Amino acid sequence: MNTFLKNMEMPSAKTVMSTAASVAATAMVIRSISRDFIPKDVHHYLSTKxxxxxxxxxxxxxxxxxxxxxxxxxxxxxxxxxxxxxxxxxxxxxxxxxxxxxxxxxxxxxxxxxxxxxxxxxxxxxxxxxxxxxxxxxxxxxxxxxxxxxxxxxxxxxxxxxxxxxxxxxxxxxxxxxxxxxxxxxxxKTLKLFTLKYGRRIQVVGGSMWQSVNLDHPATFDTLAMDEEVHKTIVEDLERFVRRKEYYRKVGKAWKRGYLLFGPPGTGKSSLVAAMANYLNFDIYDLELSEIRSNSQLRTLMMSTANRSILVVEDIDCSIDLQNRLANARAAGPRAFNPPKTEVTLSGLLNFIDGLWSSCGDERIIVFTTNHKERLDSALLRPGRMDVHIHMSFCTPCGFKILASNYLGIIEHTLFFDIEKLIATMKVTPAEIGEQLLKNEEPEGALRDLLEFLERKNRAIEEAASKSES
Structure with a gap:
């Protein structure tokens, strides 16, 4: 055995290279012959096998x-x-x-x-x-x-x-x-704010009907000037909604939630929508009903919105009023007014809120805002359409403290008592309070300016009330 191993010689590198080249050349020749002389169907069959x-x-x-x-x-x-x-x-x-x-x-x-x-x-x-x-x-x-x-x-x-x-x-x-x-x-995810791309010239023959910008709104529930109880109620409702996918499916309901935000201008309705989007990490679709020509176009727009999003229709009372005026003008005859041939109807809008088309998409929130809840049709307000009604009230003492913390970085001051006393007895919006606090970065000066503003506003209210009585 040892003699056999000694007589056995390892092939040289030159021999190995020569053998490899010969094998490669032979393979190329066989491949060429197979292509030239073997029918294509047979060649494909053999290759597959x-x-x-x-x-x-x-x-x-x-x-x-x-x-x-x-x-x-x-x-x-x-x-x-x-x-x-x-x-x-x-x-x-x-x-x-x-x-x-x-x-x-x-x-x-x-x-x-x-x-x-x-x-x-x-x-x-x-x-x-x-x-x-x-x-x-x-x-x-x-x-x-x-x-x-x-x-x-x-x-x-x-x-x-x-x-x-x-x-x-x-x-x-x-x-x-x-x-x-x-x-x-x-x-x-980078949050987006979507709006209609072409306004009244919107077409559905190609291209996106929405355009977007980054949603960089800084509003959070911690910065909103609202009472703690309202804040807690909204957050709990949102958390309950997003975790109940299987529950909605079990009871046969579309996975959506409707919110109606009502109250005077300047009470933070838009800021609340932004806070909801930031909290849930949802995009916002800002839908302007007056820019839509027909129910079919509204349906197309709704179908092109993404899941996990908030659809917002601001000042819904104005949008519905506009459509009603157009319908009344048409009823008066073409000589009185020549309105567009089509428009979004209340029944069409309701169908997209809780009709068959409302199930096209998951985990969606619909928000209507209005300054005048009493003007809305009762059909819009019932549960299943607007599930949660949130009154955005005038500023309260609790709301003022949140604003003072946001704007001035303080939670207590000797002037708080006088300011809170005035706020509790008059109608002043969070926007008005915030505007006054913006004018001075120094807490003492800002609070004194706010107190003077409230006293002037209160005197003006009292004078107006005395004139109306006389």
Whole structure:
């Protein structure tokens, strides 16, 4: 045996290279002959069989997750993008960094043809983003069937793992990816304020009907000048709403909630809407009914709003009054007035609040604001449409203390007693109080200026009352 090993010589590098070159050349010749002399159908059949044989011998299984399914975006692809975005493999040589328009967070994502290794319950999983160029074509946008983008590349993820873990990946890992993707998107979300894009010239033949800006409103429930009991009631109602998805489904109701904010101007209705959006991390859609021509257009706009959002119709009494005036003018005849041919009707609006179309979307809040609740049709006010009625009152002593803390950074002062006494006996809005506190950064001076303002306003009220009596 030892003699055999001694006589045995290792092949030289030159011999190895020569043999490899010969094998490669032979393979090229066989490939060329097969293309020239074997019919295409037979060649395809043989290639398919060889691939299947190789796959059967391999222990790896690969899932292909396309970006689009027909003309619709693949939700799993989008979720995988969000899930993998914070993950950068140590072996990655390239990755993409960007900050989209109107965003305030840097986004890091996989570069095409790069790989990321993930582990789930001790199982190794390999992700690869594959991208190939393709002829340009229009694909429906994510927000609406009326939005479209031009796609010039074909992208898909390849998820590879040992085939014995197929049930784990399909039954547990992919649902985990979907869940974590939602959490990542919420964490990185930049709140948006949407409004109609074209006003009365709005069309539904293509492109987005909404335009947006970042919602940077600083209002929170801690800064709102409202009584603690009202504050607590609203927060508890919002928290109960967002955690009751299965309950709403069980009782057969659409997962939505209606709020009516009523009270005089300057009492903080718009600030409350912003505080709700900041608290829930919901986008806001500001809907101007007077800009909409028909019920069908309203339906299209409602369908293009996203889940987890707040739809706001401000001064709903004015919007309904406008439509009623148009209807009355039409009834008077064309000579009296020539109104538009169509407009949003009260019945059309109610159908989108709690009719069949109200179920198109989940986790939505509808907010109506008005300065005159008594002007609203009783059909708008019943539960199921406006579930919670919140009176935005004039400033109270409790509200004043919150404003003093916000504007001046103080919670007690010797002038508080006199100011609170006047506020409790007169009608003054939080906006008026805030405007006075803005004029002086020094607490003592600001409070004295506010006290003088309240005394002047109180005297004016008393004089007006005495004149009316006489």
């Amino acid at each position: 060889i691939r299947r044989l190789m796959n059967s011998l391999s222990s790896q299984l690969t899932l292909v997750i396309d970006e689009f399914e027909g003309l619709n975006r693949n939700h799993i692809f989008t979720a995988a993008q969000a899930y993998l975005r914070p993950t950068i493999s140590p072996n990655s040589k390239r990755f993409r960094v960007r900050m989209p328009t109107q965003q305030n967070k840097i986004s890091v994502s996989m570069e095409k043809n790069e790989e990321i290794i993930d582990f789930f319950d001790g199982v190794k999983l390999q992700w690869k983003l594959v991208s190939t160029q393709t002829s340009p074509k229009y694909i429906g946008g994510p927000g609406s069937e009326f939005e479209s983008t031009v796609m010039s590349e074909l992208r898909y993820f390849e998820l590879s793992f040992h085939k014995k873990h197929k049930d784990l990946v399909l039954g547990s890992y992919l649902p985990f990816v979907l869940q974590k993707a939602e959490e990542v998107k919420e964490e990185r």
